[in-house]
Amino acid sequence: MxxxxxxxxxxxxxxxxxxxxxxxxxxxxxxxxxxxxxxxxxxxxxxxxxxxxxxxxxxxxxxxxxxxxxxxxxxxxAYMPQQASLMPWLTVSANIELSLTIAGLGKREARGLARDWLARIGLDAAADQYPDVLSGGMQQRVSFLRALLSPQxxxxxxxxxxxxxxxxRQHMQAWLLxxxxxxxxxxxxxxxxxxxxxxxxxxxxxxxxxxxxxxxxxxxxxxxxxxxxLWSDAAFIRLKQELxxxxxxxxxxx
CATH class of the missing domain: 3.40.50.300 (P-loop containing nucleotide triphosphate hydrolases)
Known part of the structure; x- marks a missing residue:
């Protein structure tokens, strides 16, 4: 871009x-x-x-x-806002599936892809739960996964x-990396x-x-x-101060 x-x-x-x-x-x-x-x-x-x-x-x-x-x-x-912005009436898996079907995938393929990736990030047990029972960090993982799987x-x-x-936040940074x-x-x-x-x-x-x-x-x-x-590295500390x-x-x- x-x-x-x-x-x-x-x-x-x-x-x-x-x-x-x-x-x-x-x-x-x-x-x-x-x-x-x-x-x-x-x-x-x-x-x-x-x-x-x-x-x-x-x-x-x-x-x-x-x-x-x-x-x-x-x-x-693909856009991920400050808040997870998941649809509360859809399950975790359905939130991801919806974005995939909008992008053109068939329902069966979207469901399989959502389930596969939820397992990869350790949220397979939450697939059929609703967003309000998830922690803030778990909701952000789902939101990021939804952006990651979009075709853009x-x-x-x-x-x-x-x-x-x-x-x-530290855990999410490491996970995102x-x-x-x-x-x-x-x-x-x-x-x-x-x-x-x-x-x-x-x-x-x-x-x-x-x-x-x-x-x-x-x-x-x-x-x-x-x-x-890296946060304790001297070069990191110097560059942090410069910024x-x-x-x-x-x-x-x-």
């Missing part, structure tokens, strides 16, 4: 001035690459996802997937672990956690405050596979 000179302004209400959210944002996500966006709260990261997913139209700029413009078009990405090559993950407690490394889908990930960004990413894009632009691009130098043991300094409110823009 390539985002080219993307800007977004929302009209003002009742005589108030318009609100500029994104300003000339450009970046790419290569095939099989894990790219993370970090930036201040309110810097337009979720708006950017809405533009990429076709839920909003940009004021200017373009979004290309496989070289073709997808501005305003839906169904080109690009997954957009919008702070998927932000609502989890610290220990569950292991599953992604065996599958290598292209991922665009949003987080407020610098440690999470460094643990998961190939590259980190630092966004400014709104109206947001990309002010830094950081290639993560640590070899894969990775684990939480923190970039995000400080008094850091220079641009």
């Amino acid at each position: 390539e985002v080219s000179a993307l800007s977004k302004r929302f009209p003002g209400k009742r005589g108030t001035p318009e609100k500029a959210v994104l300003d000339n944002v450009s970046f790419r996500v290569d095939d099989g690459e894990f790219v993370t966006l970090i930036g201040p709260s309110g810097s337009g990261k979720t708006t950017l996802f809405h533009l990429i997913g076709g839920l909003e139209l940009p004021t200017s700029g373009d979004i290309l997937l496989h070289g073709r413009s997808t501005v305003g078009a839906r169904g080109h990405i 090559r690009l997954m957009c993950l919008d702070e998927p672990f932000s609502a989890l407690d610290a220990l569950t 292991s599953l992604w490394e065996s599958n290598r889908r292209s991922v665009l990930f949003v987080t407020h956690s610098i440690e999470e960004a460094l643990l998961l990413s190939d590259r980190i894009l630092v966004m400014s405050a709104a109206p947001a632009s990309i002010v830094r691009e950081v290639a993560v130098p640590f070899p894969r596979p990775r684990s939480e043991a 923190y300094d970039m995000l400080r409110p008094d850091a220079a823009r641009g």
